[in-house]
Amino acid sequence: xNKHLGKQTIRFDNPPVIIAxxxxxxxxxxxxxxxTYFDTIIEDELxxxxxxxxxxxxxxxxxxxxxxxxxxxxxxxxxxxxxxxLLNQLSASTFGIRNFxxxxxxxxxxxxxxxESLSIAAIIVEGGFADxxxxxxxxxxxxxxxxxxxxxxxxxxxxxxxxxxxxxxGAIFLAESGEGPKIxxxxxxxxxxxxxxxxxNMGAVMAPAAADTxxxxxxxxxxxxxxxxxxxxxDLGKVGKDLVLEILKQYNYDISSxxxxxxxxxxxxxxxxxxxxxxxxxxxxxxxxxxxxxxIGKGKWKKVLFVAxxxxxSQVSLQQGESIPGIAHAVAIEN
Amino acid sequence: xNKHLGKQTIRFDNPPVIIAxxxxxxxxxxxxxxxTYFDTIIEDELxxxxxxxxxxxxxxxxxxxxxxxxxxxxxxxxxxxxxxxLLNQLSASTFGIRNFxxxxxxxxxxxxxxxESLSIAAIIVEGGFADxxxxxxxxxxxxxxxxxxxxxxxxxxxxxxxxxxxxxxGAIFLAESGEGPKIxxxxxxxxxxxxxxxxxNMGAVMAPAAADTxxxxxxxxxxxxxxxxxxxxxDLGKVGKDLVLEILKQYNYDISSxxxxxxxxxxxxxxxxxxxxxxxxxxxxxxxxxxxxxxIGKGKWKKVLFVAxxxxxSQVSLQQGESIPGIAHAVAIEN
Numbered sequence: 149x150n151k152h153l154g155k156q157t158i159r160f161d162n163p164p165v166i167i168a169x170x171x172x173x174x175x176x177x178x179x180x181x182x183x184t185y186f187d188t189i190i191e192d193e194l195x196x197x198x199x200x201x202x203x204x205x206x207x208x209x210x211x212x213x214x215x216x217x218x219x220x221x222x223x224x225x226x227x228x229x230x231x232x233x234l235l236n237q238l239s240a241s242t243f244g245i246r247n248f249x250x251x252x253x254x255x256x257x258x259x260x261x262x263x264e265s266l267s268i269a270a271i272i273v274e275g276g277f278a279d280x281x282x283x284x285x286x287x288x289x290x291x292x293x294x295x296x297x298x299x300x301x302x303x304x305x306x307x308x309x310x311x312x313x314x315x316x317x318g319a320i321f322l323a324e325s326g327e328g329p330k331i332x333x334x335x336x337x338x339x340x341x342x343x344x345x346x347x348x349n350m351g352a353v354m355a356p357a358a359a360d361t362x363x364x365x366x367x368x369x370x371x372x373x374x375x376x377x378x379x380x381x382x383d384l385g386k387v388g389k390d391l392v393l394e395i396l397k398q399y400n401y402d403i404s405s406x407x408x409x410x411x412x413x414x415x416x417x418x419x420x421x422x423x424x425x426x427x428x429x430x431x432x433x434x435x436x437x438x439x440x441x442x443x444i445g446k447g448k449w450k451k452v453l454f455v456a457x458x459x460x461x462s463q464v465s466l467q468q469g470e471s472i473p474g475i476a477h478a479v480a481i482e483n
Numbered sequence: 484x485n486k487h488l489g490k491q492t493i494r495f496d497n498p499p500v501i502i503a504x505x506x507x508x509x510x511x512x513x514x515x516x517x518x519t520y521f522d523t524i525i526e527d528e529l530x531x532x533x534x535x536x537x538x539x540x541x542x543x544x545x546x547x548x549x550x551x552x553x554x555x556x557x558x559x560x561x562x563x564x565x566x567x568x569l570l571n572q573l574s575a576s577t578f579g580i581r582n583f584x585x586x587x588x589x590x591x592x593x594x595x596x597x598x599e600s601l602s603i604a605a606i607i608v609e610g611g612f613a614d615x616x617x618x619x620x621x622x623x624x625x626x627x628x629x630x631x632x633x634x635x636x637x638x639x640x641x642x643x644x645x646x647x648x649x650x651x652x653g654a655i656f657l658a659e660s661g662e663g664p665k666i667x668x669x670x671x672x673x674x675x676x677x678x679x680x681x682x683x684n685m686g687a688v689m690a691p692a693a694a695d696t697x698x699x700x701x702x703x704x705x706x707x708x709x710x711x712x713x714x715x716x717x718d719l720g721k722v723g724k725d726l727v728l729e730i731l732k733q734y735n736y737d738i739s740s741x742x743x744x745x746x747x748x749x750x751x752x753x754x755x756x757x758x759x760x761x762x763x764x765x766x767x768x769x770x771x772x773x774x775x776x777x778x779i780g781k782g783k784w785k786k787v788l789f790v791a792x793x794x795x796x797s798q799v800s801l802q803q804g805e806s807i808p809g810i811a812h813a814v815a816i817e818n
Contacts (some may be wrong), residue, residue, distance in 0.1 A: 151611050152562060156586045158612050199803050227487060228671065236571045237797035238591050242674060242808050251491045251671035252810065253599060254795075256573050256589040264588060268603060275610025276486050277493050295799075336563065336586035339577060460589075462572035464630075468534050473577050475587065 154368030156335050156361070163330035164273040166481070167323045169437035170214035172207050174289065174315025177426075177434065180415045185438035186316075187214050193290050193315060201235060204288035207317035207430075208233070208244025211437075215282060215319035226250050227278035230269045232261040233286045233429055234313075236295065240286050244317075258458030259354070259383050260337065261285045262318060262433040263477035266454075267334040269322045270479070274331075279324045286317035287428030296347070296463060309349040311385045311411055311427035312420075318433030320441075329444050329452075333480040335365040339460070341473040347459075347466055351388025351424055354457035357474030358384060359395035361455055365478045366401065373403040377449040380440065381476070382432030382456035383411040385425030410435035432456040444483050452481045489703030491670050491696070498665035499608040501816070502658045504772035505549035507542050509624065509650025512761075512769065515750045520773035521651075522549050528625050528650060536570060539623035542652035542765075543568070543579025546772075550617060550654035561585050562613035565604045567596040568621045568764055569648075571630065575621050579652075593793030594689070594718045595672065596620045597653065597768040598812035601789075602669040604657045605814070609666075614659045621652035622763030631682070631798060644684040646720045646746055646762035647755075653768030664779045664787075668815040670700040674795070676808040682794075682801055686723025686759055689792035692809030693719060694730035696790055700813045701736065708738040712784040715775065716811070717767030717791035718746040720760030745770035767791040779818050787816045 153159050171186045178189030188210065195203040208231065216223060229248065232255040233240035245252055257264040265283035272278050292313035293300050322331070340357040358381050366372050373379065384392060389409045396403055410432045411425035436454055443449055457476040466472070488494050506521045513524030523545065530538040543566065551558060564583065567590040568575035580587055592599040600618035607613050627648035628635050657666070675692040693716050701707050708714065719727060724744045731738055745767045746760035771789055778784055792811040801807070 152613050201799055201803060202805075232591070234572075235797065236799060237593065237795060239795070239797045239800045239805075242795040243800065243805065246674045246676055246808055249673050251673050253603065253671060254591040256567070256591050258572065268588065271607060271610060271612055275606060275612065277606055277610065278487050336588060338584050338586050339581045341581055460572060460574070460577040462570065462574045464536055464571060465574045465578070468536060470574075470578065473581055 156364045157368035158334050160274045160332055162274055163332045164270045164322045164324060165326045165330050166320055166328045167326040168215050168219035168321040169441045170211050170218055171318045171434040171438040172211050172316060173434050176420060177314055177316055177414060180420060182414050182439045185442050186434060200288055200290040201239060204240040204286055204291050205243035208240055208284060208286045211284060211317040211319040212248060212282060215321045219321040221280060223248055225280050226282055228253060228272060228281045229284060230255055230265040231284040232256045232265060234292055257475055257477060258460050259427055259429050260456040260458030260475050260477050261429040262436060263454060263456035263479050266320055266479050267336060267477055270331045270334055273322050273324050281322050282319055284319040285429040285433045287313050287430035289313045289315045292428055306423060307348045308423050309387050311350055311383060311424045312422035313428035314414060314426045314431035316430035316434040318437035320437060329481050329483040331479055332482045333369055335361055335368060335478040337361045337476040339473045339475055341471055343471040345471050347461060349387060350427055350459045351385045352391060353459045353472045354474040355384055355388040355391035356395060357476040358392050358455055358457045361476040361478050363399055373401050376406060376451045376453045378406055378408060379403050379453045380408045380410060383427035384409045384457055385411045387424045450483050454479045454481060491699045492703035493669050495609045495667055497609055498667045499605045499657045499659060500661045500665050501655055501663045502661040503550050503554035503656040504776045505546050505553055506653045506769040506773040507546050507651060508769050511755060512649055512651055512749060515755060517749050517774045520777050521769060535623055535625040536574060539575040539621055539626050540578035543575055543619060543621045546619060546652040546654040547583060547617060550656045554656040556615060558583055560615050561617055563588060563607060563616045564619060565590055565600040566619040567591045567600060569627055592810055592812060593795050594762055594764050595791040595793030595810050595812050596764040597771060598789060598791035598814050601655055601814050602671060602812055605666045605669060608657050608659050616657045617654055619654040620764040620768045622648050622765035624648045624650045627763055641758060642683045643758050644722050646685055646718060646759045647757035648763035649749060649761045649766035651765035651769040653772035655772060664816050664818040666814055667817045668704055670696055670703060670813040672696045672811040674808045674810055676806055678806040680806050682796060684722060685762055685794045686720045687726060688794045688807045689809040690719055690723040690726035691730060692811040693727050693790055693792045696811040696813050698734055708736050711741060711786045711788045713741055713743060714738050714788045715743045715745060718762035719744045719792055720746045722759045785818050789814045789816060
């Protein structure tokens, strides 16, 4: 039981190693400030398929192919794929990994899914249950708008609090040993519900969950903001980022000098019409797999706390007047 | 790496113990042959709520309350809840566990979710990451029909291959030590797709996945059908059960003398108008938590292989002409 710290955190005595990552993104992400960090930029949202959903599955398939190649492994080396996405019934993951014939654990944490899949993958590896596990996730702007909001063809105006779902998939190849940054801690979030019902303001929904997980990570690990070089949330956007800083200040943590949000980094909101920033499981996934992993490799950061955030809404729960619960999972990555 | 056997199986050297289970079911399940095994039978499908979805969340909430009580523990003892359901974005689980303030890992394997959540919970416990973890899942007939098929008010005829989604929730309380049957092995399934597109014949969709997981379990563990007292699938129904037997015979396994299916046990199909049998994550969950756990306790069976099966379809994937991929996860429970 010494691996479990405090209320929500696991410490890995033999930290799993990220030996490779891959990222594939859509055209808009490919025009953004992180473009050079991504392995592949697709030319249009359909990616040669006849539906957006099939395109999203293909993103996952290609991300998996790429990460196995970059890890210098074969499909047979991989013991588990832990993957999830925003589509109903995880269909992007299911169809994307169908041809791999690898044991599959489907997970769902809304946009927090990259940190959830990475946490479970790390638990499997560190527990000695497998040597190689891939954690993966995806999102797709067109699929998400269609499923959660309104038909794209409607062309409705979006409020400035809204975020833009990233089209992309990121995959992380975890190994029990090897070269690369290590996953040293995971802090699993609990549902945090501040009774917000505005599905066009996900930053406000998820910020309290992000703050809760960061605070509990600090308490459980006896660390604070001074320990990390970078604390980065998944997809809070501008609205949510400001709220996280404000909530944390009430608890006497000032993370402002080392705090970033993947949703803010991935686009240039003013030029790219993405309002509060990027969102979706793909946002945190490709930013982690592309930008963060690369810069850790170059030595820019050594100690990173990756905190992916999710809004656990469904169309039906919203229509039935329910609030939107948030959740956030944190993964400490250290080199 | 000695914990990982063959291609898909984990062996637990310190098997996690099922110290308590709870089950809560709807009125139809309460009229079925397993009625006396369930903790709670609700009187109507709305369970005092104004929507079926809220009723399903309440089923999870009550199942969790009950299993914590039956384990003689408090909420604070529980380190993780691993839960999933069939509703879009896991909303039954999210809203059902919202008030517990316990770290939450959302999982999705369609109707295989009980075995998936139990597998992940067992990995967490046996890996030394937590002492107490609850695995849970639910389904609800009215929610599932509405979401996957057609409005209940339509009153459409259902073909004889169709199954009836169980209304119910089952929860399993896992501990690192204590009194109760143990989880000795888990075999995680891969996606198996036989290109079946008939959403009214889930048994046919899932049977190949069940057979694949059972065969791989046998190969990985060097066991065969003679080892187990009971091999029980989650919700194949009559159609799927026959197919599993047939496929396994082609691989020279004859499990017929010890094979059952939760979907066949839970209803009396002819009297209860449930056609091929029961289905849904709740089907395997309440049958395991009620019937199987109870009978293991009484000594009827000592070695049980629980194989929950899922059909990974979404409304959208079906409408886009995709086939329905199946998956099955197996958990060996031994006393």
